[in-house]
Amino acid sequence: xxxxxxxxxxxxxxxxxxxxxxxxxxxxxxxxxxxxxxxxxxxxxxxxxxxxxxxxxxxxxxxxxxxxxxxxxxxxxxxxxxxxxxxxxxxxxxxxxxxxxxxxxxxxxxxxxxxxxxxxxx
Amino acid sequence: xxxxxxxxxxxxxxxxxxxxxxxxxxxxxxxxxxxxxxxxxxxxxxxxxxxxxxxxxxxxxxxxxxxxxxxxxxxxxxxxxxxxxxxxxxxxxxxxxxxxxxxxxxxxxxxxxxxxxxxxxxxxxxxxxxxxxxxxxxxxxxxxxxxxxxxxxxxxxxxxxxxxxxxxxxxxxxxxxxxxxxxxxxxxxxxxxxxxxxxxxxxxxxxxxxxxxxxxxxxxxxxxxxxxxxxxxxxxxxxxxxxxxxxxxxxxxxxxxxxxxxxxxxxxxxxxxxxxxxxxxxxxxxxxxxxxxxxxxxxxxxxxxxxxxxxxxxxxxxxxxxxxxxxxxxxxxxxxxxxxxxxxxxxxxxxxxxxxxxxxxxxxxxxxxxxxxxxxxxxxxxxxxxxxxxxxxxxxxxxxxxxxxxxxxxxxxxxxxxxxxxxxxxxxxxxxxxxxxxxxxxxxxxxxxxxxxxxxxxxxxxxxxxxxxxxxxxxxxxxxxxxxxxxxxxxxxxxxxxxxxxxxxxxxxxxxxxxxxxxxxxxxxxxxxxxxxxxxxxxxxxxxxxxxxxxxxxxxxxxxxxxxxxxxxxxxxxxxxxxxxxxxxxxxxxxxxxxxxxxxxxxxxxxxxxxxxxxxxxxxxxxxxxxxxxxxxxxxxxxxxxxxxxxxxxxxxxxxxxxxxxxxxxxxxxxxxxxxxxxxxxxxxxxxxxxxxxxxxxxxxxxxxxxxxxxxxxxxxxxxxxxxxxxxxxxxxxxxxxxxxxxxxxxxxxxxxxxxxxxxxxxxxxxxxxxxxxxxxxxxxxxxxxxxxxxxxxxxxxxxxxxxxxxxxxxxxxxxxxxxxxxxxxx
Numbered sequence: 001x002x003x004x005x006x007x008x009x010x011x012x013x014x015x016x017x018x019x020x021x022x023x024x025x026x027x028x029x030x031x032x033x034x035x036x037x038x039x040x041x042x043x044x045x046x047x048x049x050x051x052x053x054x055x056x057x058x059x060x061x062x063x064x065x066x067x068x069x070x071x072x073x074x075x076x077x078x079x080x081x082x083x084x085x086x087x088x089x090x091x092x093x094x095x096x097x098x099x100x101x102x103x104x105x106x107x108x109x110x111x112x113x114x115x116x117x118x119x120x121x122x
Numbered sequence: 123x124x125x126x127x128x129x130x131x132x133x134x135x136x137x138x139x140x141x142x143x144x145x146x147x148x149x150x151x152x153x154x155x156x157x158x159x160x161x162x163x164x165x166x167x168x169x170x171x172x173x174x175x176x177x178x179x180x181x182x183x184x185x186x187x188x189x190x191x192x193x194x195x196x197x198x199x200x201x202x203x204x205x206x207x208x209x210x211x212x213x214x215x216x217x218x219x220x221x222x223x224x225x226x227x228x229x230x231x232x233x234x235x236x237x238x239x240x241x242x243x244x245x246x247x248x249x250x251x252x253x254x255x256x257x258x259x260x261x262x263x264x265x266x267x268x269x270x271x272x273x274x275x276x277x278x279x280x281x282x283x284x285x286x287x288x289x290x291x292x293x294x295x296x297x298x299x300x301x302x303x304x305x306x307x308x309x310x311x312x313x314x315x316x317x318x319x320x321x322x323x324x325x326x327x328x329x330x331x332x333x334x335x336x337x338x339x340x341x342x343x344x345x346x347x348x349x350x351x352x353x354x355x356x357x358x359x360x361x362x363x364x365x366x367x368x369x370x371x372x373x374x375x376x377x378x379x380x381x382x383x384x385x386x387x388x389x390x391x392x393x394x395x396x397x398x399x400x401x402x403x404x405x406x407x408x409x410x411x412x413x414x415x416x417x418x419x420x421x422x423x424x425x426x427x428x429x430x431x432x433x434x435x436x437x438x439x440x441x442x443x444x445x446x447x448x449x450x451x452x453x454x455x456x457x458x459x460x461x462x463x464x465x466x467x468x469x470x471x472x473x474x475x476x477x478x479x480x481x482x483x484x485x486x487x488x489x490x491x492x493x494x495x496x497x498x499x500x501x502x503x504x505x506x507x508x509x510x511x512x513x514x515x516x517x518x519x520x521x522x523x524x525x526x527x528x529x530x531x532x533x534x535x536x537x538x539x540x541x542x543x544x545x546x547x548x549x550x551x552x553x554x555x556x557x558x559x560x561x562x563x564x565x566x567x568x569x570x571x572x573x574x575x576x577x578x579x580x581x582x583x584x585x586x587x588x589x590x591x592x593x594x595x596x597x598x599x600x601x602x603x604x605x606x607x608x609x610x611x612x613x614x615x616x617x618x619x620x621x622x623x624x625x626x627x628x629x630x631x632x633x634x635x636x637x638x639x640x641x642x643x644x645x646x647x648x649x650x651x652x653x654x655x656x657x658x659x660x661x662x663x664x665x666x667x668x669x670x671x672x673x674x675x676x677x678x679x680x681x682x683x684x685x686x687x688x689x690x691x692x693x694x695x696x697x698x699x700x701x702x703x704x705x706x707x708x709x710x711x712x713x714x715x716x717x718x719x720x721x722x723x724x725x726x727x728x729x730x731x732x733x734x735x736x737x738x739x740x741x742x743x744x745x746x747x748x749x750x751x752x753x754x755x756x757x758x759x760x761x762x763x764x765x766x767x768x769x770x771x772x773x774x775x776x777x778x779x780x781x782x783x784x785x786x787x788x789x790x791x792x793x794x795x796x797x798x799x800x801x802x803x804x805x806x807x808x809x810x811x812x813x814x815x816x817x818x819x820x821x822x823x824x825x826x827x828x829x830x831x832x833x834x835x836x837x838x839x840x841x842x843x844x845x846x847x848x849x850x851x852x853x854x855x856x857x858x859x860x861x862x863x864x865x866x867x868x869x870x871x872x873x874x875x876x877x878x879x880x881x882x883x884x885x886x887x888x889x890x891x892x893x894x895x896x897x898x899x900x901x902x903x904x905x906x907x908x909x910x911x912x913x914x915x916x917x918x919x920x921x922x923x924x925x926x927x928x929x930x931x932x933x934x935x936x937x938x939x940x941x942x943x944x945x946x947x948x949x
């Protein structure tokens with residue numbers, strides 16, 4: 001599920017230009033790595049954990065994004081595991097999932113919202 | 123009920139399978155005695171043993187299958203006696219077993235004609251895996267081998283001889299090859315084809331003796347001539363194994379065979395005979411399909427059903443040493459009024475004959491040599507007495523380009539037998555496709571067993587599948603993915619004709635949704651193959667390897683492969699590679715393609731590594747791309763005492779020409795300097811082998827999981843012609859292949875196969891040769907080293923970072939040491 005709680009802290013990630021159009025890049029927040037996607041074609045931003053839970057690789061920011069029947073998704077570069085960018089659910093029917101985060105853009109800067117309960121999860 | 127089967131060959135096995143399928147669980151106890159040391163195997167495809175198929179792969183079912191199904195299987199047990207009074211059999215090891223019903227599936231032995239010398243060392247028969255093993259063991263001592271018998275099995279044996287690397291001869295008593303299937307004209311065409319393959323054909327020869335002091339040295343014929351050989355394989359027909367039946371007092375025919383009635387009962391009503399040991403209405407059937415049908419008849423009757431055996435059509439189609447041969451219905455019509463329609467093309471080596479009934483309405487039978495695509499349709503036309511078209515010659519004038527191969531299959535009645543080995547009708551196949559929601563031939567095989575015997579009906583199954591799916595309103599067009607309702611070839615043409623250079627443009631105009639990891643790299647590949655622009659201009663549609671111009675490895679680091687054209691490298695460049703590897707702590711490994719792979723580079727290190735490599739004169743090796751990889755070479759005439767041409771020089775020229783070329787899948791090549799083929803060019807997408815007169819060009823080879831030898835496209839070419847043909851071949855592949863299809867898979871699916879490809883590339887049958895060459899030249903002219911562009915472009919370079927909010931590298935990357943080098947930690 002989405003981790004939007006009332007207790008969200010917004011972290012400044014990087015300027016908009018740091019994120020390629022219709023692609024992603026990785027930011028470091030403390031000891032966490034978060035993949036942020038500039039989904040220009042949908043005029044949306046998404047963020048999720050950078051770790052692919054399939055083989056525990058820090059890689060999702062380098063994945064190709066797109067959609068399955070309208071659901072925005074990222075495909076892991078290693079074994080093409082697909083994850084929903086809105087729910088974090090694995091779309092190949094496997095039972096691991098990823099954390100997703102809210103994103104907002106203000107004055108040309110991208111912010112990622114992190115719920116206070118998750119920071120020390122990895 | 124105790125059912126005992128003597129013989130674990132193909133018919134015996136099929137009987138067990140049918141019994142399991144038809145009988146109620148636990149109502150029948152099956153016991154099987156097999157004389158051979160291993161469980162039943164596929165004797166029809168025996169010759170594939172010599173081209174690398176293992177004995178295991180030939181098994182009809184694994185040993186565990188018998189166990190799983192409670193079949194009491196005894197291999198290596200020859201039954202020596204049947205006590206019909208007490209209903210008991212005894213084996214040579216003294217084992218006994220009782221039966222209620224006894225099935226004789228003892229098969230046949232090779233018929234060995236009474237020729238002096240057949241007992242000598244070096245004379246073999248061709249029937250069991252043990253025979254093949256004995257031949258294989260003897261072959262290194264031999265140079266020339268003759269096969270006695272020019273029938274179906276004899277020619278299979280000749281193929282085996284070729285596969286063993288020996289000079290092959292076929293000796294046939296009759297004045298023509300395959301006398302039961304072919305007429306004189308058909309035999310002549312086949313003979314020319316086989317002779318062109320280097321097989322000596324000797325017709326009308328009656329062997330008088332096989333001579334030799336130690337081993338054998340020659341065959342002498344009754345006409346006084348002789349043939350020098352040091353190995354002989356006898357394949358002159360079969361002799362039913364009826365000796366056990368005869369000893370038990372069962373009726374056997376004067377020339378062998380256990381006499382059976384239409385229920386396959388012998389003269390003892392509790393004993394049946396099936397397969398090659400049975401003599402039905404004066405006929406012994408030496409083919410697998412009638413054997414299977416007999417097994418089905420007995421199994422049906424023993425399980426409460428009712429079915430009779432009424433004889434069997436002897437139509438057959440097979441590929442003999444690469445030559446299609448088929449004969450169906452009544453091929454000769456010796457005593458039937460008919461009009462033969464004959465097509466003979468001595469250039470292509472094709473002979474087709476169909477026999478039309480005197481009234482012109484029915485097809486009676488025919489013969490096909492050299493091309494047998496229409497066999498299944500013709501056979502069904504005979505069997506179902508389908509009305510002939512007004513111009514019957516259309517049936518044999520070749521179907522290519524007419525596009526009705528599929529629809530004609532739908533004209534067959536539902537009861538038409540598609541797979542005669544398993545007795546599966548068209549209706550059964552179509553129902554399975556509809557009810558079980560099947561979408562491929564594999565599914566049809568699994569559900570109906572059709573196509574699991576000789577495999578001859580597979581093309582027809584494929585046609586049926588396509589048509590059955592169409593009838594359900596399902597398209598069978600291979601569209602790219604949910605975002606593009608086009609095939610790759612259609613998109614390729616759209617991009618070219620409309621001048622589209624960006625993925626977003628293509629998606630907006632011709633697609634829907636937002637794309638995915640299938641269509642983005644596929645379109646990226648097409649754009650690169652057409653416009654050859656720097657791929658990082660659209661970095662986010664590239665697969666990760668192309669996006670970072672390196673190969674991602676476990677742990678998220680990348681490997682780096684500089685181009686080493688032809689595998690030739692100076693000491694100075696070797697030193698540079700070593701220094702760069704040392705500086706960045708990279709693991710080094712020599713690749714299979716004569717290059718050096720440097721592993722363990724972090725994404726942020728890649729531009730620095732390449733800056734140093736480029737300064738030393740290296741270029742990108744495109745190991746990360748679906749692109750030309752490497753052109754391997756042997757040292758050739760520059761050093762090697764056997765070399766006949768400069769293979770290294772040509773390999774470098776080829777690699778320099780096609781470097782950076784992007785294609786539906788990776789491309790590998792090699793150049794060998796002589797026939798010893800040390801560069802293994804025949805395992806490559808395109809391979810070149812030097813000859814005394816020039817270069818032989820092979821295409822469509824593959825290593826990997828499904829190794830495949832490349833096929834000869836053209837021989838003795840000069841360099842320029844060779845390059846022109848490669849240009850045409852590669853562009854034709856790039857334009858027409860499906861995404862991620864290697865050249866081998868593409869060629870396997872290409873209608874008309876290598877002959878058609880040769881028509882296009884060598885004979886320019888489509889008139890597109892010049893265009894293909896021109897397009898390739900355009901790509902060659904626009905080549906630029908991608909890594910040089912990145913190194914020299916600060917903006918592109920800045921993309922090579924793990925984080926965008928800190929210059930730190932990924933802190934989670936961990937290595938461990940082993941054998942003096944670094945590896946990523948296991949995942």
